Amino acid sequence: MVDITHKSNTLRTAIAQAIVKVSSQETIDAIQNKTVPKGDVFAMSKAAGLLGVKKTPDLLPDCHPLPIEYTGIEYKIDGLEIKVLVTVKTIYKTGVEVEAMHGASVVALNMYDMLKPIDKGIELHHIKLLEKTGGKSSFKDKFR
Amino acid sequence: MVDITHKSNTLRTAIAQAIVKVSSQETIDAIQNKTVPKGDVFAMSKAAGLLGVKKTPDLLPDCHPLPIEYTGIEYKIDGLEIKVLVTVKTIYKTGVEVEAMHGASVVALNMYDMLKPIDKGIELHHIKLLEKTGGKSSFKDKFR
Amino acid sequence: MVDITHKSNTLRTAIAQAIVKVSSQETIDAIQNKTVPKGDVFAMSKAAGLLGVKKTPDLLPDCHPLPIEYTGIEYKIDGLEIKVLVTVKTIYKTGVEVEAMHGASVVALNMYDMLKPIDKGIELHHIKLLEKTGGKSSFKDKFR
Amino acid sequence: MVDITHKSNTLRTAIAQAIVKVSSQETIDAIQNKTVPKGDVFAMSKAAGLLGVKKTPDLLPDCHPLPIEYTGIEYKIDGLEIKVLVTVKTIYKTGVEVEAMHGASVVALNMYDMLKPIDKGIELHHIKLLEKTGGKSSFKDKFR
Amino acid sequence: MVDITHKSNTLRTAIAQAIVKVSSQETIDAIQNKTVPKGDVFAMSKAAGLLGVKKTPDLLPDCHPLPIEYTGIEYKIDGLEIKVLVTVKTIYKTGVEVEAMHGASVVALNMYDMLKPIDKGIELHHIKLLEKTGGKSSFKDKFR
Amino acid sequence: MVDITHKSNTLRTAIAQAIVKVSSQETIDAIQNKTVPKGDVFAMSKAAGLLGVKKTPDLLPDCHPLPIEYTGIEYKIDGLEIKVLVTVKTIYKTGVEVEAMHGASVVALNMYDMLKPIDKGIELHHIKLLEKTGGKSSFKDKFR
Incomplete structure (x- = not known):
């Protein structure tokens, strides 16, 4: 584990995504109508x-x-794809990228777990960091 | 949580994958030469x-x-992509698909966490079930 | 820890409750209208x-x-009281009473945690076992 | 999860209680004589x-x-009722009310779990916040 | 993780020990008089x-x-040494040696943690398996 | 739990050891050649x-x-003994001795768990604090 004792606290944020791809519109409808x-x-x-x-x-x-001083979770539906967006903030010596990515993967896996009885074709895609601020380098995914 | 009290124990296996895509051959070399x-x-x-x-x-x-009566973890390198394969077995009333997918996602996230100091462009892809056996329906991903 | 190696597996169920008492009808409305x-x-x-x-x-x-082979969670609203009912089932050598009671307490504590920004007067009451079946003695709360 | 990045660290304390009601004096005696x-x-x-x-x-x-910078746990016996008092302190941006209440509920549940072989009539009551200090509003339960 | 899907359930027990060596009789007295x-x-x-x-x-x-179908924990005081004995039982396909050894190490570490304010010279010794039964080979430490 | 709300943050380090004693040179060779x-x-x-x-x-x-702001883990082989050294650092109000000792015991137990199929005579010894700095008293094991 990297030694961070010499580093300073700064506000750090990270936004990660995961894509949950379902196989039919019925699945999207069941989620939205809360009939799963x-x-x-x-x-x-x-x-x-x-x-x-x-x-x-x-x-x-x-x-x-x-x-962890903030976590926000949002969903965006686009056709058969549901984009999961997880935003994490801390004021600490190291960033929260992996925390945001892990959160996105857990949300996506739980969607898979809840949906598999009604849809056998679900895949999880593109778990990645979209944006981070704070620390020595900021970053913004160019394709976002 | 679904009621499984009436179900029978059978041998169930699941194989899930995750793809870790790195951005340069140097990253692959560092993994293989154990210089990360x-x-x-x-x-x-x-x-x-x-x-x-x-x-x-x-x-x-x-x-x-x-x-969990068996877990096996394998890696296959193909260019800049590393395929993580997680096999899980149980003898129980319900399957281990989600366990295998969660294992694949944790392996992939840990690779990301260990590699991010040397490669800023890593993405995780295609976390999905490749194969399951046991239970009422077997399944084999057609594109495997 | 009690030695249960000599005991036999039987189906065991337990139902526990917790009462979450809020201080105003506005809180009940906010829960039902999902505006918390x-x-x-x-x-x-x-x-x-x-x-x-x-x-x-x-x-x-x-x-x-x-x-744990089944967990079900239900809510019943009666005036300013919300009754949380947690049913747990297992097929094992020992019962699930404490599991059901712990589940009821966690549900109630989480309701408290989510509601405290809008209601300062919440109390948790009567975490108790309502019913158990299986094992050497069945039990049914006489006042249920 | 509420964003607390803008808040300041202050000393915060919370005291929560739970009441464990047993059904006979023999149970109280067994606890005090350490014969459970x-x-x-x-x-x-x-x-x-x-x-x-x-x-x-x-x-x-x-x-x-x-x-968590301090946790204290006290017991007060009053007839067939045992009052569990849990005090928690932190120096942080948000309070420890729910932590104190969760601690009180775990103590009470564990007492239930250890006592159920000798007393089938135990109930857990009145898990509530008695007092909090620090943060934007202090609070003291008027009936304490 | 070794594949145990083909193995049979048998009763398995393991007894492990840890030695906690304190530096003065005052420490032993404080433990026995419950004045720590x-x-x-x-x-x-x-x-x-x-x-x-x-x-x-x-x-x-x-x-x-x-x-885990049984865990028992015993202490034996011999001069300045306290022997911690942890017995674990299961009916399963694989043994509980490591569980017993982990239990012994946690008991010993917790004793260290509780005693260090009053005794700076505590050491933990001889965490080892004393006995196991069940499975393909039984074992008994010859020096026990 | 001791109240530390009044204490100040300082850099604190602790180094703990555990000794894993194997029973033959073949075990040492298998570890070094990665053939376990x-x-x-x-x-x-x-x-x-x-x-x-x-x-x-x-x-x-x-x-x-x-x-935990740093953890380092080192191994030193000396004949049939492997010394595990765990260094932990924090900047906080209380030290990390027990954390370092727990880390050393987990490393040693995991070595035991991985090696027991090939060596039945492994023992864990001398889990102890070697050195601590920061806090009101520094300490250095005189025999180190």
């Missing part, structure tokens, strides 16, 4: 993702535990 | 993935806790 | 409770880890 | 509660992880 | 150890999750 | 230890959660 048998897919996956962001250092050996 | 500063990327990510598979029901609300 | 700023209180608390049931043996030293 | 078969109920439940306070953000999605 | 400021060292370390046994597969990547 | 069937013992045990350090407050009731 396991429950409200967006609300429950948000709960899982909020917890998942906080558990990142429990899963990744080199990841520093840090004070 | 954070350590041996394949061995440490395998450790993270073995633990991650077991933690799936801690992260996903509807996922049943179950006896 | 932190999100959908019932769906997110259900997610927390499903995870909480599974984490019971992580929190209580003498509690045996066991296969 | 599962062990010393007060000491072991204190251990569970100290761990439970720290695990609050693992269980409640919107709860910020924060530095 | 942090609380009852034996009861609280037992609680930590019971939880620790169950968390073994969360910490060790290759360790199979399994049903 | 379960995988690369040093890299995977390092991953387990990095996670283990962070989980210390989840296992020990009185241990404060704190920002």
Whole structure:
């Protein structure tokens, strides 16, 4: 684990995405109409993702535990693709990119888990960092 | 959570993949030559993935806790893409698809976390189920 | 921890309750209309409770880890009181009473956590076992 | 999860209670004489509660992880009722009310779990905040 | 992780020990008289150890999750040495040696943590398996 | 849990050791040649230890959660003994001795778990603090 004792606290944000691709419009309708048998897919996956962001250092050996001071989770539907956007903020010595990416992956996996009884063709794509600020280099995905 | 009290134990296996796409051959070389500063990327990510598979029901609300009786993790390098393959087996009433997919995502995220100091352009793709056996329907990804 | 190696697997169910008492009808309305700023209180608390049931043996030293084969979470509104009902099932050597009660307490605490910005007078009451079946003695709360 | 990046660190304390109501004086005697078969109920439940306070953000999605700088656990016996008092302190941007309430509920549940072999009539009552200081509003339960 | 899908369930037990060596008789007296400021060292370390046994597969990547059906924790004082004995039982396809050893190490570490304010010279020794039964080979430490 | 709200942040380091004693040179060779069937013992045990350090407050009731800002894990082979050295740093109000000792014990236990299929005579010894700096008293083991 990298030594960060000499670094300064700064506000750091990261936005990560995951794409959940379903195989039919019926699946999108069931999510929006809240008729999926396991429950409200967006609300429950948000709960899982909020917890998942906080558990990142429990899963990744080199990841520093840090004070998660904000997590926001949004969904955007575009045809058969649902874009999951996870924004994380901290004021600490190291960034929250991996936390945001882990949160996005947990939200996407939970959607998969809740939807698999009604749709066998779901795939998870493009888990990636879209934007980060704070720290020595900012970054913005050029294709965003 | 779905009621599985009436179901029978059968041998169930699932194989999931994740693709880690790096941005240059130098990254692949550093992994293979074990010169990545954070350590041996394949061995440490395998450790993270073995633990991650077991933690799936801690992260996903509807996922049943179950006896993980085998987890295997393999890596295949193809140009700038590294395919992570996670195989999980259980003898239980419900399958291990989500466990395998979660394991694949943790391995991929850990590779990202260990590699980001040397490669800023890593993306995670195609986290999906490749194959499952046991339970009421077997499945094999047609493009595998 | 009690030795259960000599016991037999039987189907066991437990139903526990918790009462969340809010201080005004506005709070009830906000829950039902899904206008609570932190999100959908019932769906997110259900997610927390499903995870909480599974984490019971992580929190209580003498509690045996066991296969949770069903968890159901229901809400009943009666005036300013919301009754949380958690049903848990297993086929194992020991019962799931404490798991159901822990689930009920986590659901209730999460409702408190989500509602405290809009209602300062929330109390949690009567976390208790309502019913259990299986094992050497069945039980039914006489006042249910 | 609420954004707290703009808030200042202040000393914050919270005291929460839970009431464990047993059904006979024999149970109280067994606790005090340390003759409960599962062990010393007060000491072991204190251990569970100290761990439970720290695990609050693992269980409640919107709860910020924060530095727990003190937890104290006290018991007061009054007839057949045992009052569990949990005091938590932090110096951080947000309070520890829910942490104290979760700690009180874990202590109470563990007492229930250790006592159920000798007393089938235990109930948990009145898990509530008694007092908080620090942050924008202090609070003291008027009936305390 | 080794594939155990083909193995049969048998009763398996393991007994592990750890030695906690303190530096003065005053420490032993404080433990026995329950005057250690942090609380009852034996009861609280037992609680930590019971939880620790169950968390073994969360910490060790290759360790199979399994049903812990009994854990017993005993202490034997011999001069300045306290022997911690942890017995674990399961009926499963693989043994509980590492679980017993992890439990012994957690009990010993917790004793260290509770005692360090009053004794700066504590060491932990001889964490080892004393006995195992069940599985393809039984074992008994010859020096026990 | 000790109240640390009045204490100041200082840089604190701790170095702990564990000794893993194997029973034959073949075991040492298998570790060095990376021919142990379960995988690369040093890299995977390092991953387990990095996670283990962070989980210390989840296992020990009185241990404060704190920002782990560095963990380093080293191995030194001397005949049939492997010395595991774990260095932990924080800038906080309380030290990281127990975290370093827990990390050392998890690394050692994982080595045991990975090696037991090829060596039945492994013991873990001398888990102890070698050095600490920061806080009101520094300390250096005189025999180091």
